[in-house]
Amino acid sequence: MKEEYDIIVVGAGPAGSIAARYAAQNGAFVLVLEKDRDVGYPVRCGEAISREGLEAFIKPDKRWINAEITKFGFVAPNGKKVVINLGKVEGYMLERRIFDYELAKTASVAGAEILTRAYVNDLIKENGKVAGVKFEFRGEQKQIKCKIVIGADGVESRVGRWAGLETHIDFRDMESCFQVTASNVKCDQDALFFYFGKEVAPEGYFWVFPKGKGTANIGLGVSGGVGKKRSALSYLNNNLENFFPTANILTQVAGGVPSVVALEKMAAPGIMLVGDAARQVNPLSGGGISSGMIGASIAGRLAAQSIKNNDLNYINNYHKEWKKLRGKKHDFLDKIKDGLFNFTDEQFNNLIESMLKLPEKKRTVGRFFMIALKNKPSLLKEIAKVFVV
Amino acid sequence: MLSYLPIQLIPILPIKMNYRQAKTGKLLIDILPNKCDFCGCCVGVCPEDAIELKEAEIYIIDPRCTNCAKCIWSCPIEVIKFNKEGVLEK
Numbered sequence: 093m094k095e096e097y098d099i100i101v102v103g104a105g106p107a108g109s110i111a112a113r114y115a116a117q118n119g120a121f122v123l124v125l126e127k128d129r130d131v132g133y134p135v136r137c138g139e140a141i142s143r144e145g146l147e148a149f150i151k152p153d154k155r156w157i158n159a160e161i162t163k164f165g166f167v168a169p170n171g172k173k174v175v176i177n178l179g180k181v182e183g184y185m186l187e188r189r190i191f192d193y194e195l196a197k198t199a200s201v202a203g204a205e206i207l208t209r210a211y212v213n214d215l216i217k218e219n220g221k222v223a224g225v226k227f228e229f230r231g232e233q234k235q236i237k238c239k240i241v242i243g244a245d246g247v248e249s250r251v252g253r254w255a256g257l258e259t260h261i262d263f264r265d266m267e268s269c270f271q272v273t274a275s276n277v278k279c280d281q282d283a284l285f286f287y288f289g290k291e292v293a294p295e296g297y298f299w300v301f302p303k304g305k306g307t308a309n310i311g312l313g314v315s316g317g318v319g320k321k322r323s324a325l326s327y328l329n330n331n332l333e334n335f336f337p338t339a340n341i342l343t344q345v346a347g348g349v350p351s352v353v354a355l356e357k358m359a360a361p362g363i364m365l366v367g368d369a370a371r372q373v374n375p376l377s378g379g380g381i382s383s384g385m386i387g388a389s390i391a392g393r394l395a396a397q398s399i400k401n402n403d404l405n406y407i408n409n410y411h412k413e414w415k416k417l418r419g420k421k422h423d424f425l426d427k428i429k430d431g432l433f434n435f436t437d438e439q440f441n442n443l444i445e446s447m448l449k450l451p452e453k454k455r456t457v458g459r460f461f462m463i464a465l466k467n468k469p470s471l472l473k474e475i476a477k478v479f480v481v
Numbered sequence: 482m483l484s485y486l487p488i489q490l491i492p493i494l495p496i497k498m499n500y501r502q503a504k505t506g507k508l509l510i511d512i513l514p515n516k517c518d519f520c521g522c523c524v525g526v527c528p529e530d531a532i533e534l535k536e537a538e539i540y541i542i543d544p545r546c547t548n549c550a551k552c553i554w555s556c557p558i559e560v561i562k563f564n565k566e567g568v569l570e571k
């Protein structure tokens with residue numbers, strides 16, 4: 093460990109590792125601080141990722157891919173289901189325990205140092221700019237100075253707040269999740285299944301994603317508004333009993349997804365936020381690995397370039413680049429999410445019914461949401477606004 | 482039954498009750514650390530930055546808490562409790 097670094101990344105999830113890798117590749121001295129004792133554990137994630145999103149950052153490897161996804165399935169509250177065949181491999185199910193570690197390895201190979209069990213509890217500020225971090229390591233309080241801090245500390249991010257960024261998330265936008273991995277689950281090993289309904293997962297969805305050999309990642313998310321009355325855990329227990337009574341639980345964990353568009357302000361002097369910390373999550377699906385990695389790659393590169401050019405204001409381009417690559421798309425998806433949130437069970441039933449009426453070849457994921465929109469004409473107006481802006 | 486109690490214990494029974502102090506009066510929220518999964522939902526929704534979460538350690542920073550209850554609503558496993566009587570200090 094050196095006395096001073098160019099860039100310190102807080103958190104070694106996918107976003108943290110990618111930010112560190114891109115920063116190191118662009119010539120910066122990088123240190124990654126991770127609060128847990130290992131990278132990639134515990135897994136708080138549905139573990140599905142699109143093929144495109146993954147392949148942009150790492151070559152798919154059998155060691156951490158559990159299943160190849162060629163189908164999407166949607167299940168209505170009345171039990172009817174529609175399966176959409178994508179025709180080819182469009183997504184993967186990851187083994188995050190190994191995947192996160194492999195990503196961290198690529199950061200390390202690029203030149204970043206990684207320190208686990210280092211709990212960041214404050215920032216060093218100098219002349220109104222973030223200039224380093226304070227952290228607890230093996231029972232000792234330490235501090236290291238740096239030019240730029242990249243906060244990749246996930247849904248529970250506090251680094252941004254300490255720098256004066258408004259990162260707290262409205263409880264209605266927080267999807268409280270509970271998930272299990274289980275064996276002895278009868279499910280298609282090449283399809284992602286989404287269940288909807290007020291009894292199943294109000295203001296969210298219940299997922300069943302295959303993990304190979306009859307195992308699956310099963311979980312659900314409900315919004316904080318729902319959680320006021322009933323917790324995610326109790327909904328999940330209910331669903332497991334109804335849909336998979338014979339499942340053997342292997343692991344179980346709680347988690348949270350900030351299902352909302354990214355922060356207005358993701359950077360301040362000397363600090364940038366990436367991944368869940370910056371709310372770079374697909375607001376409709378709650379998927380955050382690939383968009384987090386995209387955000388992180390922009391941040392890592394800009395941070396290293398700004399140090400190389402000796403112009404720390406260069407990081408202010410972050411928001412513009414994010415907007416171009418993902419931001420606009422997320423604004424759009426957020427509107428669809430708002431619409432689906434308010435769907436009644438009957439509307440979901442009708443939606444699946446209209447999909448089933450289509451010939452199999454015409455069933456696409458895009459069409460699914462198009463029909464959803466037709467059910468809510470008011471939503472079209474909202475979406476039009478997004479495109480006008 | 483009472484006669485089985487060691488005599489020294491009897492004067493200690495009325496424990497002195499000290500309420501932990503939140504920013505807005507009595508602290509009414511308590512996180513049950515033994516049942517917590519350390520997922521961070523509560524930290525994300527806390528408007529006051531009043532929750533400290535380490536690898537497997539969680540607690541409320543009392544003077545910052547405003548008893549707004551958002552952490553309770555967002556907890557996926559109901560291990561944050563609202564206690565109308567106030568949280569007792571040991």
